């Protein structure tokens with residue numbers, strides 16, 4: 533699958549204020565700075581589409597993008613960014629929780645994990661929460677360009693070993709880099725497959 537036209541639809545602070553969608557939606561989540569917005573831009577071949585920043589906490593709202601008038605992408609705020617106030621952090625998690633539980637057209641969530649850091653409790657807790665809440669997801673290991681292939685494989689192994697303690701069957705896992713476009717084809721194909729099973 534190729535994306536021809538991606539356009540920004542708008543930003544919302546609450547899931548119940550978002551436009552009703554009659555098309556499949558795919559969302560991207562993960563810790564602040566993990567590379568959600570960069571991955572969306574990489575998938576869409578559109579550098580300035582989702583705002584990115586070297587400083588964590590850039591995306592603070594639910595941002596929607598229309599893709600080829602056929603499906604939507606939602607860029608979610610990062611979770612677990614310690615520098616925002618406690619109140620704001622709470623707001624983030626409620627905002628995210630509501631979105632994930634109420635968004636009827638959400639087909640799949642991409643949970644991004646930075647391959648350079650060992651498995652974090654926060655990520656594992658979030659993944660387990662998604663499992664308990666029946667939210668379909670794929671794990672995406674990000675920033676692979678910053679590691680050697682051996683380090684990438686080791687990192688994936690560590691994440692999967694941590695998940696094996698809870699999960700009988702491991703969720704799908706895709707390695708990616710927004711710099712080299714690694715994983716682009718695979719993620720777009722995955723999206724297409726998901727849409728095939730929806731239609």
Ligand SMILES: Nc1nc2c(ncn2[C@@H]2O[C@H](COP(=O)(O)OP(=O)(O)OP(=O)(O)O)[C@@H](O)[C@H]2O)c(=O)[nH]1
Nearest residue numbers: 564565566567568569570584585589590591610710
């Ligand atoms: N080398 C490398 N850098 C990346 C990659 N993806 C993102 N970055 C960098 O990581 C930083 C954060 O990227 P964003 O895409 O803004 O991250 P985010 O997850 O959307 O962050 P928040 O919106 O703050 O939660 C930026 O400086 C990006 O250039 C990647 O695949 N490789």
Ligand SMILES: [Mg+2]
Nearest residue numbers: 568569590591
């Ligand atoms: Mg962002």
